[in-house]
Amino acid sequence: MTHVGDELHHSGWNICSSCHDDASKSRNKLVLPCLVSDRVYIVDTSEARQPKLHKVIExxxxxxxxxxxxxxTHCLASGEIMISTLGDKHGNAKGDFVLIDSETFKVKGVWTRDKLAKFGYDFWYQPYHDVMISSEWGVPKRFKRGFIPEDTSNPDMYGRSLNIFSWKDHRLVQTIDLGEEGIAPLEIRFLHDPKEAQGYVGCAVNSNVFRFVWSSIRTRRRVTFVWREDETYRVELVLRAGFTSDILLSLDDKFLYMSNWFHGDIRQYDITDRRHPKLVGQLFLGGLILKGGAVKVLLDEELKPDEADAFVRVIKSTSER
Structure with missing residues (x-):
């Protein structure tokens, strides 16, 4: 990139994969928004082995x-690129979305009409149900200074809600408070089936995953608590949880994958029964839970303490079950 300190975070494309049968569209521009500098890099990938910088949105x-x-960043059927924003230009908390033309890469404006979400982070939408849901991190000018554990207990510093929008009206219609069990709801994932009105969100601080379901945009939403890691460690409170940094659903909607940053493991859950996920796979890539390490596991119904190793190792697999 042309600058130092941008901090590229999540990436996306100029055109949705659903446009693959439209000869006039080409999914050949990688969109790279920057968490720190607020730039957006557009990379031309027409030649896959020789990508080149196409434009910098300053x-x-x-x-x-x-x-x-x-x-x-997500591409829209309207021919626009939509990027979530976590703050205003001064770094104060402000959940909104900026729109960019997918051909000219000109910034067109913001997406939300009227009331804004208190915080911003990830988002996903299901046009079939006229709904979009966004998640929350915290106050940008605060978390950019580094992780301050004490901030997580302050609802004015760290978010703990899901924000429900009407997709067609661009309006915030409901905010669901997940409470202390849902501090920093980050990655949000709808099921891939466009007619499914449910999904999951991973909450980083307490390593909780919530399942959300609803019937229509005008009815009362229900958020159903799915599972919580019940673990106790001989460490300070902030390290008791695995600090879930990401979740992902398989394309067939059969499995949910979650990465626990502190623990150092990636878990695979069978979510065929949406309300009762089952752990079917796990591997360690380092982290705090190591054989012979300083952290001792006192209670974990899903993990045998002596199985955690410092090397990549599959603990449980689907075939073994």
Whole structure:
């Protein structure tokens, strides 16, 4: 990239994969928003082995609409690129979304009408149900200083809600407070089936995953608690949880994968029964739970303490079950 300190975070494309049968569309531009500098890099991938920088959307173009701290990017059927923003141009908390033309890469404005979400982070939408849900991290100018454990207990510093929008109206219609069990709900995933009205969100601080379901945009939403890791460690409170940094659903919607940053493991859950996930696979890539390490596992119904190793190792697999 052309600058140092941008912090590229999540990436996306100029055109949705659903446009693959449209000869006039080409999914050949990689969109790279920057969490720190508020730039957006557009990379031409027409030649897969020789990508080249196509354009840089500079900070001032984003700040013109008083948004900043760019995160998740999705391409829309309207021919626009939509990027979630976590704050205003000064780093104060502000959950909104910026729109960019997918051909000219000109910044067009913001997506939300009227009331804004308190915080921003990830988002996903299901047009069939006229719904979009966004998640929350925290105050940008605070978390950019580094992780401060004490901030997580302050609801004015770290979010703990899901924000429900009407997709067609661009309006926030409901906010669901997940409580202390849902601090920092980060990655949000709908099932891939466009007619399914449910999905999951991973909450980083307490390593909880929630399942959300609903019937229509005008009815009362239900958020169903799915599972919580019940683990106790001989460490300070902030390290008791695995600190779930990401979740992902398989394309066939049969498995949910979650990465636990502190623990150092990646888990695979069978979610065929949406309300009762089952652990079917696990591997360790390092982290705190190591054989002979300083952290001792006192209670974990899903993990045998002596199985955690410092090397990549499959603990449980689908075939073994």
């Amino acid at each position: 900070t001032k173009e984003i700040h013109e609409f008083d948004v900043g701290t760019l995160h998740t």
